[in-house]
Amino acid sequence: MDSETPAPANCAKCGTALRADARFCARCGTRCSPAEPESLAVAESAHPPKDTWVAEPVATTERWDDLRAVAWLYGLLLLTSLICGWGYSVNPDGDFVFWTTLVDAAVITGFAVYYRNEILPLLHPSGFDGRAGTMLAIAAAVQFVGLGIAFYLLEKAGVPVERVTDEIQRHDYSVWQLFALYSLAPAVFEEIAFRGVIYERLRRVLGEREGWLVQAAFFSVLHLSPIIFPTHFAMGLILGWLRMRTRSLLPGMVLHGAWNAAVILLELYQ
Amino acid sequence: MSKIEWRVDKNTHIVLSKAPFSSRKVQLNGQPVQSEWSSKRFAFTLADGRPAEIELKADAFSRETDLTVDGKLIPDTRYVPADLRCPACKAEIQLLDEFCAKCGHELGTPARFIGQRSVQGATSAIRLLAALFAIFGVIMFFVMRGQTEAALATLDQLPDHEVLQPIDGVTYTVAELRTRVLWEHRGLLVVNLMLSVIMLVLAWWSKWKPLAAILIATAIFAAVQVISAIIDPKTIMQGIVVKVLVIAILIKGIKGALSLRTDNG
Numbered sequence: 405m406d407s408e409t410p411a412p413a414n415c416a417k418c419g420t421a422l423r424a425d426a427r428f429c430a431r432c433g434t435r436c437s438p439a440e441p442e443s444l445a446v447a448e449s450a451h452p453p454k455d456t457w458v459a460e461p462v463a464t465t466e467r468w469d470d471l472r473a474v475a476w477l478y479g480l481l482l483l484t485s486l487i488c489g490w491g492y493s494v495n496p497d498g499d500f501v502f503w504t505t506l507v508d509a510a511v512i513t514g515f516a517v518y519y520r521n522e523i524l525p526l527l528h529p530s531g532f533d534g535r536a537g538t539m540l541a542i543a544a545a546v547q548f549v550g551l552g553i554a555f556y557l558l559e560k561a562g563v564p565v566e567r568v569t570d571e572i573q574r575h576d577y578s579v580w581q582l583f584a585l586y587s588l589a590p591a592v593f594e595e596i597a598f599r600g601v602i603y604e605r606l607r608r609v610l611g612e613r614e615g616w617l618v619q620a621a622f623f624s625v626l627h628l629s630p631i632i633f634p635t636h637f638a639m640g641l642i643l644g645w646l647r648m649r650t651r652s653l654l655p656g657m658v659l660h661g662a663w664n665a666a667v668i669l670l671e672l673y674q
Numbered sequence: 675m676s677k678i679e680w681r682v683d684k685n686t687h688i689v690l691s692k693a694p695f696s697s698r699k700v701q702l703n704g705q706p707v708q709s710e711w712s713s714k715r716f717a718f719t720l721a722d723g724r725p726a727e728i729e730l731k732a733d734a735f736s737r738e739t740d741l742t743v744d745g746k747l748i749p750d751t752r753y754v755p756a757d758l759r760c761p762a763c764k765a766e767i768q769l770l771d772e773f774c775a776k777c778g779h780e781l782g783t784p785a786r787f788i789g790q791r792s793v794q795g796a797t798s799a800i801r802l803l804a805a806l807f808a809i810f811g812v813i814m815f816f817v818m819r820g821q822t823e824a825a826l827a828t829l830d831q832l833p834d835h836e837v838l839q840p841i842d843g844v845t846y847t848v849a850e851l852r853t854r855v856l857w858e859h860r861g862l863l864v865v866n867l868m869l870s871v872i873m874l875v876l877a878w879w880s881k882w883k884p885l886a887a888i889l890i891a892t893a894i895f896a897a898v899q900v901i902s903a904i905i906d907p908k909t910i911m912q913g914i915v916v917k918v919l920v921i922a923i924l925i926k927g928i929k930g931a932l933s934l935r936t937d938n939g
Binding site for chain 2 (some may be wrong): 422423426427428429430431432433435467468471478479482485486489490493562563564609610614617618621622625626628629630631633634
């Protein structure tokens with residue numbers, strides 16, 4: 405031990421033997437010798453006092469279960485899309501969009517029922533108050549202007565985007581069936597799945613901000629069309645922002661439904 | 675001969691070795707340790723009296739050899755850098771330190787290195803995927819261009835507004851079909867380069883947010899497999915070993931990143 409700077413041989417708090425010229429106990433982090441003023445500031449900012457800092461005890465297994473639930477939902481939705489896609493290549497006249505929507509709705513309803521304690525409060529009409537209305541207006545403005553420009557540019561660049569109205573040609577869908585399958589159903593079930601079940605699970609594991617980013621990524625990727633990954637990622641962020649700010653799924657459903665309806669209307673009357 | 679080493683601290687070096695046709699040997703600082711294996715466990719004491727135990731773990735997916743000292747999991751030398759330094763002030767630290775003796779930075783348990791290792795593996799896999807997407811995109815661009823040029827030559831002989839026979843139940847005009855055909859190969863290039871860039875961004879982001887980055891990369895990888903399988907079911911079996919390996923590395927990375935998060939509270 406250095407004789408010029410005498411330090412206590414043992415930590416005052418936990419009694420562990422201290423190393424030569426140690427400023428902190430390596431076991432409990434207690435400061436044990438007066439540090440120079442300039443390094444003191446660094447030390448204080450690098451390590452908050454142990455007494456006031458309380459770690460949240462969350463078991464890894466519990467978080468792993470949350471992620472597994474997300475993986476199951478994501479995997480099942482991928483699987484129905486895969487079967488639907490194969491169905492089309494075998495029988496182009498089959499009504500696979502309808503069946504995929506139905507199966508996805510059933511899967512998502514199953515998850516929503518399982519996590520009903522989290523999902524039901526998010527669906528309560530009281531969530532749609534005046535403040536939520538303002539948030540919805542802001543989100544709608546951002547989405548319709550920002551994504552409107554993005555999709556306009558995609559079309560200008562000559563990128564062939566799948567037209568919803570092609571389904572009318574394929575299956576003689578009536579207009580109300582088109583709205584039910586492409587506006588109402590996605591609005592209700594995708595919001596429950598991504599902003600409800602998936603976001604709630606991810607939030608527990610990752611925290612609010614990262615959960616928000618990851619749910620938006622999952623939402624965009626599950627549309628299975630790489631060219632629209634960036635635009636749908638932005639959409640997922642906007643809808644996720646609404647969910648975080650309003651603590652309700654209803655404003656997001658309204659915006660999602662309105663956006664999809666606008667796309668259909670634009671195609672019908674172009 | 676297989677050999678696993680642990681450097682617990684400056685004065686404690688443990689080696690587990692097994693030569694073919696002989697039993698496992700445990701050495702502490704070069705001296706053989708006198709103790710017995712009871713089933714898959716080997717308990718002994720270190721020079722300073724701390725209890726230590728080596729446990730052999732194996733399941734269908736992995737084989738691990740765990741050393742615990744004082745109840746704390748000690749990662750072996752494959753996981754721990756030889757020159758251990760505090761991430762905050764770069765001062766020299768010991769493996770079992772929970773705080774840096776110089777700046778007081780909280781270091782966590784030694785198990786953090788095992789999680790970090792899996793995260794690094796997953797990050798490398800994401801970077802590899804970025805390279806593969808880019809290469810695949812460029813190759814397919816040139817392969818498909820030959821085919822689409824032939825189709826375009828046929829279409830060029832028809833007037834723009836002529837309506838064609840329905841394809842997959844949808845009718846196109848010649849002009850519409852031309853843009854679709856053009857995008858067959860251009861789209862492949864654009865999409866694959868975009869996926870490559872996304873993967874690169876995720877690999878870079880995983881330095882700060884490993885769990886979120888690896889989760890997104892895994893989701894994209896799975897979705898791309900499904901998209902390819904929808905277009906051509908044969909692609910499922912193409913490179914199946916590599917695909918399964920990538921998924922396994924990514925899932926291990928998720929587990930590692932998860933353990934890092936939990937350890938840090």
